[in-house]
Amino acid sequence: MTKRNTKAKQLILNLLKAAKSALSQDILQAQLGDAVDRVTIYRVLNSFLEDGVVHKIVGDDGKQYFACCKNCSDKKYQHNHFHFRCISCGKIECLPNEVEVKLPKAYRTLNFNGVVSGYCSNC
Structure with a gap:
């Protein structure tokens, strides 16, 4: 089944x-x-x-945020990177470094959510 590209999706x-x-x-x-x-x-x-168009970040404020995926053509790609939330302006951004999480044998990661909060360079 092909998904339609609606006006709402495009906006x-x-x-x-x-x-x-x-x-x-x-x-x-x-x-x-x-x-x-x-x-x-x-x-x-x-x-x-x-x-796999976006990934979700759950901020330390409890809200869900969405960011476009970059270089994420593989649907099995894990977004194992931290995010930064500015407590002054509220901006949430992806931090560039991937994080390797070593789990015990037979464990599988379904989600990674790491948020660092503080003040951004503009605040």
Whole structure:
């Protein structure tokens, strides 16, 4: 089954690609206004997540943020890198270094979520 490229998907993807940091659903909603409803945004983000277009970050504030995947053509790619959340401006960004997590034999990683919080260079 082929997934349709809807106007909502394209609008959300354009915002995520243009963003210099990860975006939450409420940030996307504020930028989209009435063009796309809240439920559609969640549905599109989950679809992008399943398709490997974005990865999800759960911030230390409990919110979910989404960032476009770069060099992630392999759907088995693990996003084992830390993220930085500025406690002043709220920006969340991917940090460049991958982290190797050695698990005991027969353990499998399904998710990695590492967030460092502090002040960004602009704050």
